[in-house]
Amino acid sequence: MTTYTLSTCILLLVIALYFIYRSNTYDKNIENFIELNNNVTVITSETEIIAMNKAGLDFFGFKKLDDLLKKQKFLSKLFTELDEGGICYVEGINWVTKIDKLTNIRVQMINKDLKQVFNMQVSKIRKDRYQVSFNNISRVVAEKEAITQVAEKDELTQIYNRTKFNTIYTQTLRDAKIDLDPFTIILFDVDHFKKVNDTHGHNAGDRVLVQLSSLVKSQLRVQDTFARWGGEEFIILSKTATEKDAFKFATRLQNTIETFPFDTIKKLTCSFGISQYSEDDTLRSLVKRADDALYRAKQSGRNIVCMVD
Numbered sequence: 001m002t003t004y005t006l007s008t009c010i011l012l013l014v015i016a017l018y019f020i021y022r023s024n025t026y027d028k029n030i031e032n033f034i035e036l037n038n039n040v041t042v043i044t045s046e047t048e049i050i051a052m053n054k055a056g057l058d059f060f061g062f063k064k065l066d067d068l069l070k071k072q073k074f075l076s077k078l079f080t081e082l083d084e085g086g087i088c089y090v091e092g093i094n095w096v097t098k099i100d101k102l103t104n105i106r107v108q109m110i111n112k113d114l115k116q117v118f119n120m121q122v123s124k125i126r127k128d129r130y131q132v133s134f135n136n137i138s139r140v141v142a143e144k145e146a147i148t149q150v151a152e153k154d155e156l157t158q159i160y161n162r163t164k165f166n167t168i169y170t171q172t173l174r175d176a177k178i179d180l181d182p183f184t185i186i187l188f189d190v191d192h193f194k195k196v197n198d199t200h201g202h203n204a205g206d207r208v209l210v211q212l213s214s215l216v217k218s219q220l221r222v223q224d225t226f227a228r229w230g231g232e233e234f235i236i237l238s239k240t241a242t243e244k245d246a247f248k249f250a251t252r253l254q255n256t257i258e259t260f261p262f263d264t265i266k267k268l269t270c271s272f273g274i275s276q277y278s279e280d281d282t283l284r285s286l287v288k289r290a291d292d293a294l295y296r297a298k299q300s301g302r303n304i305v306c307m308v309d
Helices: 002-034 054-060 065-071 138-152 162-179 193-200 202-219 243-258 283-299
Strands: 040-044 049-052 105-111 114-126 129-136 183-190 224-230 233-239 270-276 305-307
Touching: 002 040, 040 054, 049 065, 054 065, 054 105, 114 138, 138 162, 162 224, 162 233, 162 283, 183 193, 183 202, 183 243, 183 283, 193 202, 202 224, 202 233, 202 243, 233 243, 243 270, 243 305, 270 283, 283 305
Parallel strands: 270 305
Antiparallel strands: 040 049, 040 129, 105 114, 114 129, 183 233, 183 270, 224 233
8 A cells, every 4th residue: 555655656746747847848938939029028827927038028128037027027017008998908917818819909018218009919828828919009109190180180270170170070969969968169260360461471370370279278178179160260169068158168268368468469359159059950050150150249349259149
């Protein structure tokens, strides 16, 4: 019985040593493999970092993995998941076990105060080993944002252009029909702007428009969308605001503009027209009523806020 037990123990020990050898050899082969990857690549258990390639160590500023592990052994602490429609993938200590292989997760990591954006993918390579790869897409993201900015922003004033405003209006209209919340349009333009150009030149006129845009933008509330409608004419869409709310806000803007010391010119005023969305309104009909109110403000002496009758 004793001999049998001893033989069994020896056999179990040999098997254990074999699997330890296989495991160590496997991990070493994996480490060698990930070194061939130019992307930041990490091998983890269900919870902790096991290996990281040179690209990853260089990114985080470490020469050896042991140096990194002394500071942080959990991979999720080395990056921040970016919000993608309210979905959060990286939750809990064993988050790698819960992510589908084909899922692309956008994360942000910091290297020497420089924020970099990555697509992160998780692959299960055996029962207790996961490969996490980070593909740097910072340049692509930056280029996309630059293109978007050109498409959405007015070149001179750097506020939204008419195309972007139309898109936001469509979204606001959809929400209003569901939630039955009011919203208003404030249309305004610069009084006697032609005189500014004729007297001081078009460059001075452009500077006035830039200053005016910056001034109005500083006064906006969370629910307001501000855009250049064309020339010296601007438009504000104010969500969840009634006509009376918009009138108070426009009056405050009117006073702020009138007392602001613009470059070159001594004084600048604007006239305002307001209309509130009603059922079956289109953008055209809503802006038309605001434009009619703006026309009345002009006819009544300018530097006035008018609502639709």
